[in-house]
Amino acid sequence: MKLSSSHSDxxxxxxxxxxxxxxxxxxxxxxxxWYLQIVRGDEFLQLAKNNRIRIRRVPASRGxxxxxxxxxxxxxxxxxxVSLVPEDIxxxxxxxxxxxxxxxxxxxxxxxxxxxxxxxxxxYPVLIKSDISREQLAFLETHKMDLPGMVVDVIPRRSYSYxxxxxxxxxxxxxxxxxxLNEMKSSGYRQGDxxxxxxxxxxxxxxxxxVDGGRQIEVDSVGREVRILSSVxxxxxxxxxxxxxxxxxxxxxxxxxxxxGAAVAIDPMSGRILAMASSPSFNPDLFASxxxxxxxITLLNTPFHPLQNKAIQGQYPPGSVFKIITAAAALEEGLxxxxxxxxxxxxxxxxxxxxxxxxKGGHGTVNLRRALVESCDVxxxxxxxxxxxDTIAKYARQFGFGKPTGIRLGxxxxxxxxxxxxxxxxxxxxxxxxxxxxxxxxxxxxxxxxIQMANMISAIANGGILYRPQLVQRxxxxxxxxxxxxxxxxxxxxxVSKKTLQIIRQALRGVVExxxxxxxxARIEGVPVFxxxxxxQVVKLETFEEMENEQDLPIRYRDHAWxxxxxxxxxxxxxVAVLIQHGGHGASAAAPVARRIIEAVLHxxxxxxxxxxxxxxxxxxxx
Amino acid sequence: MLNLIDRRLIDxxxxxxxxxxxxxxxxxxxxxxxxxxxxxxxxxxxxxRQAIWFSLGFLVMFLVAFVDYRHYQTFAxxxxxxxxxxxxxxxxxxxxxxxxxxxIRIGPISFxxxxxxxxxxxLALSRFFSKNVKADGYLLRDLIIPFFGTAVAAALILLQPxxxxxxxxxxxxxxxxxxxxxxxxxxxxxxxxxLATLPLVWNSLKGYQKDRILAFFDPGLDPLGSGYHIxxxxxxxxxxxxxxxxxxxxxxxxxxxxxxxxxxxVLCNLAEEWGFVGLVVLLVLFLLxxxxxxxxxxxxxxxxxxxxxxxxxxxxxWHTFTNVGMxxxxxxxxxxxxxxxxxxxxxxxxxxxxxGLLLNISMRRYxx
Numbered sequence: 002m003k004l005s006s007s008h009s010d011x012x013x014x015x016x017x018x019x020x021x022x023x024x025x026x027x028x029x030x031x032x033x034x035w036y037l038q039i040v041r042g043d044e045f046l047q048l049a050k051n052n053r054i055r056i057r058r059v060p061a062s063r064g065x066x067x068x069x070x071x072x073x074x075x076x077x078x079x080x081x082x083v084s085l086v087p088e089d090i091x092x093x094x095x096x097x098x099x100x101x102x103x104x105x106x107x108x109x110x111x112x113x114x115x116x117x118x119x120x121x122x123x124x125y126p127v128l129i130k131s132d133i134s135r136e137q138l139a140f141l142e143t144h145k146m147d148l149p150g151m152v153v154d155v156i157p158r159r160s161y162s163y164x165x166x167x168x169x170x171x172x173x174x175x176x177x178x179x180x181x182l183n184e185m186k187s188s189g190y191r192q193g194d195x196x197x198x199x200x201x202x203x204x205x206x207x208x209x210x211x212v213d214g215g216r217q218i219e220v221d222s223v224g225r226e227v228r229i230l231s232s233v234x235x236x237x238x239x240x241x242x243x244x245x246x247x248x249x250x251x252x253x254x255x256x257x258x259x260x261x262g263a264a265v266a267i268d269p270m271s272g273r274i275l276a277m278a279s280s281p282s283f284n285p286d287l288f289a290s291x292x293x294x295x296x297x298i299t300l301l302n303t304p305f306h307p308l309q310n311k312a313i314q315g316q317y318p319p320g321s322v323f324k325i326i327t328a329a330a331a332l333e334e335g336l337x338x339x340x341x342x343x344x345x346x347x348x349x350x351x352x353x354x355x356x357x358x359x360x361k362g363g364h365g366t367v368n369l370r371r372a373l374v375e376s377c378d379v380x381x382x383x384x385x386x387x388x389x390x391d392t393i394a395k396y397a398r399q400f401g402f403g404k405p406t407g408i409r410l411g412x413x414x415x416x417x418x419x420x421x422x423x424x425x426x427x428x429x430x431x432x433x434x435x436x437x438x439x440x441x442x443x444x445x446x447x448x449x450x451x452i453q454m455a456n457m458i459s460a461i462a463n464g465g466i467l468y469r470p471q472l473v474q475r476x477x478x479x480x481x482x483x484x485x486x487x488x489x490x491x492x493x494x495x496x497v498s499k500k501t502l503q504i505i506r507q508a509l510r511g512v513v514e515x516x517x518x519x520x521x522x523a524r525i526e527g528v529p530v531f532x533x534x535x536x537x538q539v540v541k542l543e544t545f546e547e548m549e550n551e552q553d554l555p556i557r558y559r560d561h562a563w564x565x566x567x568x569x570x571x572x573x574x575x576x577v578a579v580l581i582q583h584g585g586h587g588a589s590a591a592a593p594v595a596r597r598i599i600e601a602v603l604h605x606x607x608x609x610x611x612x613x614x615x616x617x618x619x620x621x622x623x624x
Numbered sequence: 625m626l627n628l629i630d631r632r633l634i635d636x637x638x639x640x641x642x643x644x645x646x647x648x649x650x651x652x653x654x655x656x657x658x659x660x661x662x663x664x665x666x667x668x669x670x671x672x673r674q675a676i677w678f679s680l681g682f683l684v685m686f687l688v689a690f691v692d693y694r695h696y697q698t699f700a701x702x703x704x705x706x707x708x709x710x711x712x713x714x715x716x717x718x719x720x721x722x723x724x725x726x727x728i729r730i731g732p733i734s735f736x737x738x739x740x741x742x743x744x745x746x747l748a749l750s751r752f753f754s755k756n757v758k759a760d761g762y763l764l765r766d767l768i769i770p771f772f773g774t775a776v777a778a779a780l781i782l783l784q785p786x787x788x789x790x791x792x793x794x795x796x797x798x799x800x801x802x803x804x805x806x807x808x809x810x811x812x813x814x815x816x817x818x819l820a821t822l823p824l825v826w827n828s829l830k831g832y833q834k835d836r837i838l839a840f841f842d843p844g845l846d847p848l849g850s851g852y853h854i855x856x857x858x859x860x861x862x863x864x865x866x867x868x869x870x871x872x873x874x875x876x877x878x879x880x881x882x883x884x885x886x887x888x889x890v891l892c893n894l895a896e897e898w899g900f901v902g903l904v905v906l907l908v909l910f911l912l913x914x915x916x917x918x919x920x921x922x923x924x925x926x927x928x929x930x931x932x933x934x935x936x937x938x939x940x941x942w943h944t945f946t947n948v949g950m951x952x953x954x955x956x957x958x959x960x961x962x963x964x965x966x967x968x969x970x971x972x973x974x975x976x977x978x979x980g981l982l983l984n985i986s987m988r989r990y991x992x
Contacts, residue, residue, distance in 0.1 A: 015803060016922050020915065026945055027911050031904065033952045037862040038900040045862025049896075189832075217855070 055124060055220050058191075061211025062157035064238035066171050066201060068247040069474060073162050075171050075202075080158040080290065081138050084126035087115050089150035089220075096148055103140045104130050126152045128193065132290045149225070159289040167250050169279045169310035170243065170410070170472060172200020173288035189213070198288075200310075201241055201473065204409050208476045208484070211238035239484055242474045244273035252601035253278045256594045261582040262561075263311035263451040265470075266598050269459035269567055269576040271489040272468025274408075275602060277452070279311040305582070313406075313413040316448040317580060320535030320587065321376045321519075322563050323397075323443025325461065325505060327384055328369055330396035332501040336387045339504050342366045345379035349438070356382055356438055359536070373508035374518045376534060378442050385441020390432055393440060394420045399495045400457040401467050402449055407492060408470040417448040444538060454565050454578035461505060462531070462567035462576050465495035509533055513566070522592035523566055528603055532566030532595065534587030559583040564591035568599045575602045633690070636987040638920070644913050645685075645979055648964035649678050651894070651906060656967055658872050659893035660886045670886055670967055677969045681976030688980025693988065696981075697751050697928045704748035704773065710737030711780040718783070736970035738781045738789045743977050745777060745793055746800075746935030753804045754927040761807040764814070770797065771814075782825075787833055788960040792942050794818075799938035800931060833958075840956035853889075854953050861895040861952065868899030886967045888959055891951045910944050910963075920986040929985040936978040943975075 037045070066075035083104065090096050093112065101108040106129070115127055133141075141153060159174055175198040177190055189212075190196065196210070197203035214235035219227045253264050257280035266276040281303065287296050300308060309315065331337035347363030349356045358364065358378040364371070372380035385393060397403060403418030419440065421432040439445040452470055460467050469490040476485040509531035512520040519534040538560050562584035567576040577595045584590035653675055660670040696703070710728055714737060727734040752770050753762075774797045778790040801811070826834070839854065860874070868874075874896035885893060895903055914937055921933035940963055947962040949955040961968055963975045 013922065015805070016918055019803075019918060023911065023914055023918075023941060026941075027907055030945070030948055030952065030954075031907060033954055034861070034895070034900060034903050037858060037952065038864055038895070038903070039866060041862050042865040045859045046865060048859050049863035 061235035172202035265455035320537035322535035535563030562590035685980035700751035707744035750931035
């Protein structure tokens with residue numbers, strides 16, 4: 002459409018407005034430039050010349066990590082660190098000898114640190130030494146005048162009240178790496194920051210980390226603070242309250258001293274973890290100020306990986322504990338009745354191969370209860386064959402095997418529950434009956450983690466509910482106000498009838514109580530304990546296969562010992578899974594450990610027992 | 625090739641606009657050379673990359689200029705929705721990966737899909753207001769379609785999140801509304817509605833964006849982040865004084881105290897090296913480009929041309945004013961490039977398409 006004259010006139014009026022508006026905007030901007038460059042030009046020039054305004058970060062202290070009763074597991078302590086601003090040093094030869102004398106550091110190394118650029122911004126302090134002693138601090142402060150460019154900061158460092166206690170749960174801190182920095186830059190992270198690398202420190206990083214403060218200071222020509230222009234105090238991070246109980250955790254860790262393995266104690270009615278330990282362990286304090294190379298290499302080279310949390314990352318064959326699943330599957334599928342008996346002559350022949358029972362002479366005629374109580378292999382070989390691997394796998398998955406439990410700890414392994422499809426896909430081979438047979442007693446390709454075992458036995462105890470194992474109860478701010486609550490979460494329900502569960506429970510009670518039960522070592526006077534032993538075979542070299550005495554074997558060829566159990570006074574109060582890696586037999590190596598964990602929790606005067614019995618149970622159930 | 629083009633078009637090419645734009649580009653390139661001395665991106669010096677973008681920009685400018693702008697009018701309603709497709713792709717990618725990206729990478733070239741939307745919006749609005757004329761001014765009900773279109777585009781951009789560009793779209797819309805004459809009542813209503821949505825916009829902002837705005841009102845709130853940048857930018861600019869520290873002499877900017885010194889804060893180096901005199905020259909050049917643009921709009925033979933030229937002027941004006949205001953600490957840091965000076969391919973091409981449209985409208989003022 003062409004512009005008519007009236008439109009044109011109309012627009013012309015507005016053009017004038019726009020010309021005026023644009024001119025006003027430009028005058029406005031020019032006057033600001035005039036103010037900055039002419040009126041205050043000299044002042045800014047002075048500031049620019051020496052970069053007289055410096056920014057010093059005031060790091061926020063991380064939130065504390067506490068147990069369920071408010072005991073502080075991880076706190077912060079003040080630590081002093083000394084840095085140098087190279088731009089403020091005219092003569093390095095004056096500063097370095099003095100620094101090296103006070104800090105006991107090699108002069109060459111000091112010089113290298115200062116001269117190396119590493120993408121540092123100008124006037125940004127170079128860290129020389131962290132965690133200096135109070136004597137060194139006093140020395141430095143008294144020689145301040147001879148040390149231009151020196152900056153001493155107070156930095157909060159992690160402090161571990163109970164050394165290595167719960168180290169795998171709380172995790173450790175480390176300096177942010179380049180990948181993390183790229184991902185988290187927008188959240189305010191900077192080079193040199195410490196962030197959670199594993200455990201709760203990592204998973205609850207955003208809650209634990211506070212907000213750094215800062216000071217804008219004016220410095221003199223050698224970088225000494227003249228005055229503070231403005232400052233913003235740091236905001237400490239939130240506190241994370243765990244579900245674990247310090248006393249139980251201590252007991253569990255003490256029981257694992259000198260052993261390789263893991264133990265998990267869980268409240269079966271809520272999925273809340275009461276204790277979780279992995280051995281060997283490590284001291285997270287090594288990481289608090291940045292781990293040195295020697296310590297790191299030592300940790301990596303220590304046998305049986307102290308940094309690995311075996312409770313969630315260790316994958317082992319479940320051994321005879323798995324018979325619980327085989328039994329449940331057979332009862333549910335109607336392929337076995339509780340009273341049906343099968344023969345155990347001590348071996349079972351399939352095709353040309355003979356599969357043995359652990360009891361050489363055999364168990365004779367056994368029903369399901371006896372087969373579980375005495376852990377008869379031959380009975381379960383036959384039951385497994387009736388079921389087939391895919392049906393066994395269906396029930397195993399319902400009990401949480403073959404997939405991560407969902408505990409928010411990072412790095413959790415899924416274990417493995419083989420099926421015919423899995424084998425075809427992985428090895429392009431058909432599944433053999435022999436494999437089904439050994440799977441029925443928890444050998445072969447099946448792999449489980451201790452946390453999965455604890456979850457499975459919890460489901461038996463609580464009537465078939467699979468909870469998501471929970472390690473954090475709530476997050477609180479520094480004043481104790483609850484920021485986030487974590488109610489217990491039901492992941493799924495096992496489709497196994499009450500009757501089946503009842504039959505299994507009775508058998509598990511027999512495992513501990515019956516004179517011929519394999520779990521006698523877990524018996525506690527006056528407390529009904531329900532359990533199952535397991536001994537998972539480790540693939541041995543032929544040379545060692547015929548060795549009768551376990552103690553004569555090199556440690557890495559000894560069997561893994563399992564014991565899972567739950568116990569109660571009125572309702573199930575605790576479920577445990579204990580794995581002693583290369584510990585030998587479940588009955589002798591794992592069951593006594595489980596018993597003592599249960600004792601620690603169910604101790605008459607233990608406050609936890611009362612609380613579980615009263616308050617927390619109802620809230621957990623309502624969720 | 626020239627035989628194919630009407631000779632009169634060449635004769636009426638607005639050389640003064642080309643000269644002004646070339647001057648701004650030269651200043652921009654020299655400034656970029658100074659502020660990024662020794663810095664490379666994927667092995668290519670930054671100023672050299674920008675020189676390539678400028679060359680491409682020139683090419684695009686002429687291409688846009690020589691296609692009769694009435695064709696753009698015909699396809700305006702296709703171009704606008706088409707320009708939103710890359711934004712939707714980006715959004716789908718966000719949803720799938722959970723990441724935040726403003727760029728689409730095609731081989732070695734990254735392009736920011738929010739940039740062309742500014743131009744396509746100008747064209748779509750121009751077509752709308754040239755076809756729907758209300759001599760007495762537009763009522764609220766007349767503005768539903770343009771408002772909705774702008775809001776959709778702005779929302780898609782805000783999700784990236786790119787607050788600056790989303791804001792520019794609305795500023796373009798409001799400028800055009802003024803230009804085509806909006807009824808006072810409608811204007812007041814829109815302004816009040818805009819104010820009413822502020823809490824919603826505020827809540828949709830990312831933490832760092834909120835921090836920037838809060839830091840503007842109280843730089844002490846974030847002395848390490850936004851407050852620090854504002855303070856350091858002021859020192860760099862102020863230290864330039866009357867005549868500056870000379871070419872390559874802007875140590876303060878070069879030493880790394882200024883964030884985004886080759887993109888959003890590129891003016892700091894210029895202010896430090898050329899002082900008040902340099903900034904006045906620069907701003908006068910910008911002023912002349914804008915006034916020339918307004919003149920082109922005024923002289924346009926048709927309503928579409930007039931509104932389009934005005935829209936381009938509005939786009940350049942708001943970019944310039946917002947960026948300079950932000951760098952000078954007069955408004956919050958929103959992340960908007962300075963035309964012709966900030967490094968960036970997508971924004972350079974977008975501005976040059978705008979200049980191409982101005983030339984186009986200018987040289988066809990005698991044709992029909």
